Amino acid sequence: MAPTRLTSKSVGVNENLNGIMSRGITTRSKQLATLKTYKDSLKAPNKRKADSPVKDTTAKRAAFGDITNAFNKACVNTDKDKAMVAKKVTVESKMLPILKNIKPQTTTLNGKASKTKQLQKAATNAIETVQKHFAKDPPKQIATRAQNGILKNMIRRSMGKENQSTASSNSAKSARSDVSGEPSLYTTALENISPNEATKEGYKVISEKLDKVNLDDSHRSLDEQTNCKLPDGVVDFDKENWNDPLQVSRYAMDIFNYLKSREPHFLIDDYLQRMKGISSWMRALLVDWMVEVQESFELNHETLYLAVKLVDLYLTKSSRTQPEKDHLNKEELQLLGASALFIAAKFDERIPPLVDDFLYICDGAYSLSQLLKMEISILRIIDFDLGIPLSYRFLRRFARCARVSMPTLTLARFVLEQCLLEYGLLGLPDSKMAAAALYIALRMKSLGGWTPTLRYYTGYTLKEILPVVLAQNATLHKKPKSAISTVRNKYSHTIFFEVAKIPLVEDSVLSDVS
Structure with a gap:
C-alpha cells in the first residue's frame, strides 16, 4: 500500500478543529499525527469516558422512546x-x-386431584x-x-x-x-x-x-424445499450445499437472476464519440493505473470492477445530460478514476483506504475539495445506485457451480480483467462476459467445453456467447504494450499461478462445439 503523507509539523488541537470547520472532514492520518503512538492515545489522561447513568428505578432508559412499563408519577x-x-x-x-x-x-387437595x-x-x-x-x-x-x-x-x-x-x-x-x-x-x-x-x-x-408460524423448514425434505426438476446432465450445486449457510443455496439462483435482470439499467454506449479530448487509449491507461492502485492497496477485485464501472457509467450519463463545454477533460480523467476507487472502496472494503491515500497516489495533482466534489458528482450522476451487476461476481458463481479448480478460475479472471481495458467490449452484459471468459479458460486448459451445468446456471448457450468469446480472444491476441502491461505482469506472478504465460488458443478451437 502506498504510504500515507503526514503534515511536516504536528497539528494542534485548535488547528485540527479549525480544519474540521473549514474543510468539513478530518482524516485518521491527521488525527494520528497529533499523537506520538497509538498506545499513547489509549493512555491519554484527557480521554473522555462515558458517564454512568443516574440510577432511577422508576424512570428507565429506552432506545426508541418511552416504551417501558415503568411509570414515574412524580414526573407527570x-x-x-x-x-x-x-x-x-x-x-x-x-x-x-x-x-x-x-x-x-380455596378447596383443599385430595388424593387424586x-x-x-x-x-x-x-x-x-x-x-x-x-x-x-x-x-x-x-x-x-x-x-x-x-x-x-x-x-x-x-x-x-x-x-x-x-x-x-x-x-x-x-x-x-x-x-x-x-x-x-x-x-x-x-x-x-x-x-x-x-x-x-x-x-x-x-x-x-x-x-x-x-x-x-415456524420459520425453521429443516423438518421438510430437501425435495419439497427445492421442488424443481433440473435438465439431464446438470449437477445440482445448490442442492448439494443446501445446509451450508455460507453458500446461501436457498436464494443463490434468485439473487443472480435478479442481478441479470438489472443489467439493462446499467448499459454503457459509445460515449467517446460525444466527448472531445478523451480517446480509448487514454481510458485504457486509466484502467491500467486503477489496476495498479488495486494491487498496491490490496483491495478486493470487486472494488476494482465496481470502480471501472462507475467511470464508464459517469462518462456515459454525463456526456448525455451535460453540455459539451462541461464535459470531462483529460486533466480530470485521473481524478475521476481516483474518486471512483474511493467510492467503491467505501462500498465494498472492510477497511477502506484514507482519503489522503487517494490524494497521494495522484501525486498531489488534485486537492481534497476537488476529490470530494468529484465523488458527489459521480453519486448524483448514477443516482446513488451502487448495486451494479459485476462480471466478477458472475464469474465466481459460474465457476463454483461448475466445480472449476482455482488455477482455472484464476485464468478466467485474467481473461476478464484484461478485457476491462478494451473499450469495444463495454456494451456487453456482464453475465455474458463472465460466461465467455470461463469458456475460454476451459478451452485454454483443455478441460472440455460448455457443459449442461454451465448452460443451466449461466442461462446462456454456447451459440449465444460465442461472439463474445471471439471478441475476448481477439483482445488476448493483441500485441502487449509496455504502457498497459499491469494486468499481464500481475497474473504472471506465482501467486496467480502464472496464468498469463499459458499459450493462447485460436478461434477455430473455441468455435469447435463437438
Whole structure:
C-alpha cells in the first residue's frame, strides 16, 4: 500500500478543529499525527469516558422512546401525561367488578386431584366470567387490551414455573401499550386473537396458528424445499450445499437472476464519440493505473470492477445530460478514476483506504475539495445506485457451480480483467462476459467445453456467447504494450499461478462445439 503523507509539523488541537470547520472532514492520518503512538492515545489522561447513568428505578432508559412499563408519577407535568394517568385509572376501575367476581380456588387437595388441574379450572372459570361480561357490555380498544391481559395472567398461572418468565414478558409488552395509549410495538401472538377465539376451543385455533408460524423448514425434505426438476446432465450445486449457510443455496439462483435482470439499467454506449479530448487509449491507461492502485492497496477485485464501472457509467450519463463545454477533460480523467476507487472502496472494503491515500497516489495533482466534489458528482450522476451487476461476481458463481479448480478460475479472471481495458467490449452484459471468459479458460486448459451445468446456471448457450468469446480472444491476441502491461505482469506472478504465460488458443478451437 502506498504510504500515507503526514503534515511536516504536528497539528494542534485548535488547528485540527479549525480544519474540521473549514474543510468539513478530518482524516485518521491527521488525527494520528497529533499523537506520538497509538498506545499513547489509549493512555491519554484527557480521554473522555462515558458517564454512568443516574440510577432511577422508576424512570428507565429506552432506545426508541418511552416504551417501558415503568411509570414515574412524580414526573407527570404535562396535560398529555395527566391524560395517560387518567386513562390507566379508568381501565383499572372498569376491571375491578370483573376481578371481584372471580373467586379464588380455596378447596383443599385430595388424593387424586392435582394443583395444576385446579389452576386450569380456575383459569377456565375466569375466562367464562370475562366472556360473559364483555358479551353484555363490550368496551372499546382499551378494554380489549385489558381483557387480553387478564386472559394472559390466567394462562400464566396455569402454565407453571417453567414457562412463567415467557408469559410475564408478554404481559409486560402489553402493559407498555396501556401506559402509552398507543398500540404496542411488539405485538404478541395472544394480542391478535379475537374475543370469539378466547374460549377453550379458541385456544386450539391459536395453537394451530402458532404452529404455522415456524420459520425453521429443516423438518421438510430437501425435495419439497427445492421442488424443481433440473435438465439431464446438470449437477445440482445448490442442492448439494443446501445446509451450508455460507453458500446461501436457498436464494443463490434468485439473487443472480435478479442481478441479470438489472443489467439493462446499467448499459454503457459509445460515449467517446460525444466527448472531445478523451480517446480509448487514454481510458485504457486509466484502467491500467486503477489496476495498479488495486494491487498496491490490496483491495478486493470487486472494488476494482465496481470502480471501472462507475467511470464508464459517469462518462456515459454525463456526456448525455451535460453540455459539451462541461464535459470531462483529460486533466480530470485521473481524478475521476481516483474518486471512483474511493467510492467503491467505501462500498465494498472492510477497511477502506484514507482519503489522503487517494490524494497521494495522484501525486498531489488534485486537492481534497476537488476529490470530494468529484465523488458527489459521480453519486448524483448514477443516482446513488451502487448495486451494479459485476462480471466478477458472475464469474465466481459460474465457476463454483461448475466445480472449476482455482488455477482455472484464476485464468478466467485474467481473461476478464484484461478485457476491462478494451473499450469495444463495454456494451456487453456482464453475465455474458463472465460466461465467455470461463469458456475460454476451459478451452485454454483443455478441460472440455460448455457443459449442461454451465448452460443451466449461466442461462446462456454456447451459440449465444460465442461472439463474445471471439471478441475476448481477439483482445488476448493483441500485441502487449509496455504502457498497459499491469494486468499481464500481475497474473504472471506465482501467486496467480502464472496464468498469463499459458499459450493462447485460436478461434477455430473455441468455435469447435463437438
